[in-house]
Amino acid sequence: MNLDVDPKLQEFREEVRSFFAKDYPKDILAKVAAGASLTTPEVRKAEMALGAKGWLASAWPKEHGGPGWGIEEQYIFDEELERAGAPTVTPMGVVYVGPVVYTFGTEEQQAQWLPGIADGSVGWAQGYSEPEAGSDLASLQFSAVRDGDEYVLNGTKIWTSAANHADWIFLLTRTSQEAKKQMGITFICAELDQPGVTVKPIISIDGKYHLSQCDFEDVRVPVTNRIGEEGKGWTYSQYLLGNERTSYARIGGKRSQLANIRAIASEIPTGGNQRLIEDITFASRLSAAEIKVDALEITTLRVLCSVKDGGSPGNEASILKIMATELAQEITGLFVVAAAEHGMRKFGDSVSPEWTGQSAFAAPGVASYLGARAQSIYGGTNEIQRNIIAKRVLGL
Structure with a gap:
């Protein structure tokens, strides 16, 4: 696998990064950064901003309303979206049902449903x-x-x-x-x-x-x-689930989280006068998580490179589901350690204005930790994914 960066891909990355820096709704980014939930109008606003650019259905072919990007562009787009702190695109339309409709649906169904999914106006x-x-x-x-x-x-x-x-x-x-x-x-x-x-x-x-x-x-x-x-329907559902399980990777978001944790740990004294980053156990866990993100990225690229045009990832996608969700739980666990006593404060959709400075990360960080407990359950529990790997990938 060639990991050298194509200059054209670097230009594409700069274009995507510029869009999120200049043209994407700033109020949406601010609310996500505060750990608050978006209202339905805000979800529509966020996704229609991408839809107006033609980027919401990033993996779709041009003939069905997508940008026609290759695997590389799709990967870069996802990475930059997460790096910018934009909300994750609601996958039920563009990642899950949309490809099922344009692969197995009638022309009438495609005309009825695909445009609203691609432009973000229909949830x-x-x-x-x-x-x-x-x-x-x-x-x-x-x-x-x-x-x-x-x-x-x-x-x-x-x-x-x-x-x-x-x-x-x-x-x-x-x-x-x-x-x-x-x-x-x-x-x-x-x-x-x-x-x-x-x-x-x-x-x-x-x-x-x-x-x-x-x-x-x-x-x-x-x-x-x-x-x-x-x-x-079971046949169509299995096609869908392959797309679902690769969508958990979210490399860019994990890298941003780890960078944030490293910055927090370097600036907040904990345990008396000792800084958290100087704690060997914490530093080891943080470094191990960073290495696991690298491993997840390479594994994701391997799975995506094996996908034929217009196809769906196979049973190997279960490997990504396990790796990505367990790593998400590890990363959010580091937030809780970094939060220390600040993690006891109220969490949820409202972040108190007096939470200033570094402690402002604690409430959304703890909420993310608690929410991530479900990742190894939804989308098919990780125990089920291990069975799929054993039977359908390894042939045991």
Whole structure:
């Protein structure tokens, strides 16, 4: 793998960096830096700023509304977005369902859904997990019963990320009971703002609202909202999950976090007159995390380089999911150590104005630590990912 920097790629990096420095909404950057949650209008504003530039759907081909970038440009864009402190693009639309629509959907479905996803004006949520079907997703029982030209939807989806900002949700539904659990599952899209749909907030341990429970009671959607063939939804979901698991890498964000921790540890005295960076145990943990980011970056590039044009990463993406999420937990744990007694202060969406100086990082840092506990669970638990690696990658 050639790691030399192409001068044209460096020019591209400077263009992206300049955009975030000069043209991206400053109020969005400030709110994210304070550790506060964005409102739905702010999420739209942030994503439409990228959409207006043609950069929101960064991995999409030109024929479907994307910039047509190669792997290198996509990687640089993601790195610079995170380096700038911009909010992570909500993946449910551009990373997850969008590629499913343009790969398996009809021309009519592509015309209906892709433009709103690509320009950031329409939000999406992912309806996968259920109260009795989390990591064992194939056990789902959310039903879709065919009634003429419609499906009638009944059931509950839980831990639904971004449903509080979404207009649409894509659902894995059971349309028949087959001997093999993966069969009889169908991929259907539905509007959230319609009779019979109830979205209930789930406040997570970091004090924020980014998860929901979505209840469906006799909700009718047209058959034309089905992606692909009935009973083939599991196939489409596996295509989607490959994209999801590579999206956890977030190299640029991890490097920024570590640089921030190093600066904080170098400036705040802890343990009497001793500075934290001089503590051998802490310094070793920090250096080890920096090395792991390098390893994650190389592994991510290896996986991405193996992807064929228009394709999805394979089962090797499970390696990235494990590495990236466990490293995220390590990094946020370092924030808690650096916060010391300041970490006991209230965390959540409001950062008190009297929290000035270096201690201002403590509340959002602790909130990030608590929120990151879920990373090794969602998207398929890391235990499940290890099973996938053992069986499908190593052939054990």
